[in-house]
Amino acid sequence: xxxxxxxxxxxxxxxxxxxxxxxxxxxxxxxxxxxxxxxxxxxxxxxxxxxxxxxxxxxxxxxxxxxxxxxxxxxxxxxxxxxxxxxxxxxxxxxxxxxxxxxxxxxxxxxxxxxxxxxxxxxxxxxxxxxxxxxxxxxxxxxxxxxxxxxxxxxxxxxxxxxxxxxxxxxxxxxxxxxxxxxxxxxxxxxxxxxxxxxxxxxxxxxxxxxxxxxxxxxxxxxxxxxxxxxxx
Numbered sequence: 547x548x549x550x551x552x553x554x555x556x557x558x559x560x561x562x563x564x565x566x567x568x569x570x571x572x573x574x575x576x577x578x579x580x581x582x583x584x585x586x587x588x589x590x591x592x593x594x595x596x597x598x599x600x601x602x603x604x605x606x607x608x609x610x611x612x613x614x615x616x617x618x619x620x621x622x623x624x625x626x627x628x629x630x631x632x633x634x635x636x637x638x639x640x641x642x643x644x645x646x647x648x649x650x651x652x653x654x655x656x657x658x659x660x661x662x663x664x665x666x667x668x669x670x671x672x673x674x675x676x677x678x679x680x681x682x683x684x685x686x687x688x689x690x691x692x693x694x695x696x697x698x699x700x701x702x703x704x705x706x707x708x709x710x711x712x713x714x715x716x717x718x719x720x721x722x723x724x725x726x727x728x729x730x731x732x733x734x735x736x737x738x739x740x741x742x743x744x745x746x747x748x749x750x751x752x753x754x755x756x757x758x759x760x761x762x763x764x765x766x767x768x769x770x771x772x773x774x775x776x777x778x779x
Contacts, residue, residue: 563591563659565622570651589622591615615662620724626650630729650728653736656743664691664733665723672737690734693726 551562567588568577577584594611629648636646653663660672669678674688726733739745761767 561593563593565589565591589618591618612662612665616665616724619663623650623724623728627729630731647730649730650725650736651731652738653725654738654740656740659740660737663723663725663736664693673734690732693723693733696723 551564565588566585568585572584576582592615594607594614626648630650633645633647635643637643653660655663658668660666661668661670664672666672669681671681672691674690676683676688723733725731725736757770758767761770
C-alpha cells in the first residue's frame with residue numbers, strides 16, 4: 547500500500563512515496579491498530595518533479611523517471627523471487643514452524659500511483675485492455691494486460707524506431723512492469739482501489755455534488771437538509 551507524501555513546504559515540491567507492507571490474512575482490527583506493528587515501512591520511493599512534457603527533453607526525462615522507478619521496484623521485490631518459488635520456514639503464532647510462500651498479492655493505491663506501478667498511460671485501465679473510449683463498459687469483454695507481450699513491442703519499437711499500432715489501440719504505455727516477472731504473481735490482479743481516494747473522495751464527493759445541484763435546480767435543497775437533521779446520530 548502506498549500514498550505520496552509531502553516532505554516539506556519550505557524547499558519546493560519535494561515528495562516521497564512511502565511503500566508499506568503487511569500480511570493479507572491479518573484481522574482488520576489488528577491491522578488498523580497503530581501499536582500492533584501490522585503495517586511496516588518497506589521503502590521510500592523516489593518522486594521526481596513534474597515535467598511539462600512539451601519538449602522532447604522532458605519526454606525523455608519522463609521515460610527515464612519511469613524506468614528508474616521500475617528499477618527500484620525490481621530491487622525491492624528481488625527477495626520475493628526465490629522465497630515465493632521454494633518457500634521459507636517461518637515461526638507462526640502458535641509456536642509451530644511452517645513452510646510459507648510470501649507472494650505479492652495486492653497493491654492498494656489510487657489510480658495515478660497504479661499507473662506508475664504498472665507503467666501505463668494515465669487513461670489506461672490496469673485491469674484489462676479496454677480502449678479509452680470504452681472505459682466504464684463491461685470489462686469482461688477484454689483480456690487482462692499481457693506485459694510480456696508489451697515488452698516485445700517495446701523491443702520492436704527500439705529496434706525499428708517506429709511506434710506499433712498495438713500501443714495506439716490499447717492506449718498502454720510500453721514501459722517496464724517488474725511485477726509481471728515475479729513468481730506466482732498476476733500483475734493485473736495486484737490492482738486494488740484505495741477506498742479513501744476512490745470511494746470517499748472520488749465517487750461519494752462526485753455523487754453529493756450531483757445531488758446538491760439536482761436539488762438546487764428543483765428548489766428542494768432546504769427540504770433535503772431538514773430531512774437529514776431529523777436522523778439520529
